[in-house]
Amino acid sequence: MSSNDLAISVSGVSKRYELYDTPRDRLKQFVVPRLASLAGSNAGPYFREFWALRDISFDVSKGEAVGIIGSNGSGKSTLLQIITGTLAPTMGEVRTQGRIAALLELGSGFNPDFTGRENVMLNGAVLGFSTDEILRRFDAIAAFADIGEHLDQPVRTYSSGMLVRLAFAVQVQLSPDILIVDEALAVGDALFQKRCYQQIERLLNDGVTLLFVSHDQETVRTLTNRSVLLNAGRMAAIGTSSEVVLEYRKLLHARESEYYTKIASDLKKTASARVPVVAEEMAESATSESTGESALEPAPEAQNRPVGRLEFGDGGATIISTEVRDANGAASSVFHPGETIRIRIQFKTTRPLNQLNVGVRIRNKEGIKIYSWGTLNQDMQILAGIRGGEAFWSRKFGTNELVTVELDFPCSLGSNLYEVQSTVTYEATPDYMGQRQLHWVDEAAFFQVLVKRDENFFGGIVDLGMRASF
Known part of the structure; x- marks a missing residue:
């Protein structure tokens, strides 16, 4: 596949954070190694390394829908921030082609003191649209967000649901080439989520590339055709969404097994530390x-x-x-x-x-x-x-x-x-x-x-057994 066919290319991406036990250690790390270097010696480090991502590589073709799944702390949000350019990788590189619309942290990209209307104009300008182009799309954005008179109120007065409504409306109505969604839709009500997924499907049909992060396994399976599984910052699996979701379930099951095994082990240790009669009774009850x-x-x-x-x-x-x-x-x-x-x-x-x-x-x-x-x-x-x-x-x-x-x-x-x-x-x-x-x-x-067309024909995935009266 040529590079022109790729919307996103992630190559050997790693991200390291420095963890300090005290503010004093942070200050030491800033000053002491420099002084030691001038003196021709070494000092430090005064931090512990934490690798949020380790050697992540995958490609996303133009028009493809790819899911990213994993437990909390697996590195999903960090990876998306690197892809969108809001975070720099420690190692590796990311290449993208086209305008990126990202719905990451709730309210990110909004000025809390600006009104919803002002934030729409600001976000459009950041995405490279002229004032006239934003105004032409403004009515569609307002209709999709459906927050009424709150559009002219400061964003800091918005509820989480109103924030995600406006953010999603801005991103999808401004014709992105790549749409990145990270769990934000989970705070919307059911009707709004339905409208969002319908809009995402329309964008996919128009050739928009989707990078979708969610804990909802069924949504990932149905909305994407390929997925990446992250575990502790590493890429644990990549393939069709159904295969990767199964691997994710196996991973969750293994973690749950470890958790309950530890509980059982702790119970046994507690029982063995008591008097023999009590220990025997606890063993029998277990x-x-x-x-x-x-x-x-x-x-x-x-x-x-x-x-x-x-x-x-x-x-x-x-x-x-x-x-x-x-x-x-x-x-x-x-x-x-x-x-x-x-x-x-x-x-x-x-x-x-x-x-x-x-x-x-x-x-x-x-x-x-x-x-x-x-x-x-x-x-x-x-x-x-x-x-x-x-x-x-x-x-x-x-x-x-x-x-x-x-x-x-x-x-x-x-x-x-x-x-x-x-x-x-x-x-x-x-x-x-x-x-x-x-x-x-x-x-x-x-x-x-199979449905017998001449006897019991109906459309959809299930027969609700409807009857007509007139």
Whole structure:
């Protein structure tokens, strides 16, 4: 690919910060090394190094939509500031082609004492537009921001929602070649977010390049076609958004496992420090027979069990198969609205377990999550007295036990190809507030839905079962 086809080129970018324990150390670093150098000796340093980014390299083609994901502190915002030119890299370089519109920190680029109208003019001028060009676009900017009479009030009086409305309206209405968005849309209301995403899609259709940062995995998956995963300042993965989002989920799961393993270890140390009788009672209360701690800690075999590209988990339970069947239990891959779809999940335990949840997530071929549900959803109704029956969460399983769970639902989906993701989780409490993944499988099964045009035709992703009366 030639350099003319690239909108953004990031090459070997690293960013180092100097951390000082006291203001005195900062002063020493400024003065002492210079004096030592004049005397022909060395002194310092009086700081600790912190590398926010380490050797980041990737290219973004013109018209491409690329996501950047990662946990807090992974370096996402630092990278975007370097790309926009508001921060200089310690090493490496960034090249961009075209006018950049960036929505980074909330209210960045606004003078708090200027009115919204004055800030629109100021931002337009910074982006290289003449006064006449800004005035021609002003009505469109004001209409999109939709903040009414507040447009003529100082920006310091704005709420966070009003700030992001005006900032986004300015950036997208001034015809950028590259649009960079960093989490700012999260503070807007649902209706405004919908309008923003629609506007972003229109810009993409017009050939605008998008660099999008968000913690919303589904939005990244659907809005971008390629993504970069950052972890502790390093590039952990790059590829299609669906693949990178899965790697991100694995990373989050690994961190969560480390966190809960540490908690379990601390509990054991606390118990061992007490008198033997109390320690024995605590050890008994921490077994899978009562609280399910065997599911809290990663299973020993999880350290050695190979994890595939499309699966991960702590172990203790392994999904053997995920099958899609019809109402009669026969294997099927094609359904029509109104028919029953049955998803049969079979898993095997490798140790005693309880407090389990078996669930699925269904996505269409565009990567949009249509539905997620598990046995715990039904158990919550049972435990609340809304419906009768035995709660799956209350069942106890032994080692090497083969368990089959069937999830049935009436098909109300539109024509599409659907992916089934299956999962077995440990739930510390029956409310999804203490979940641990024992085994997750992406692309566990697929099925297709076709609509009979002559009998039950409808548009969209789901049949709402509308009826007309007149």
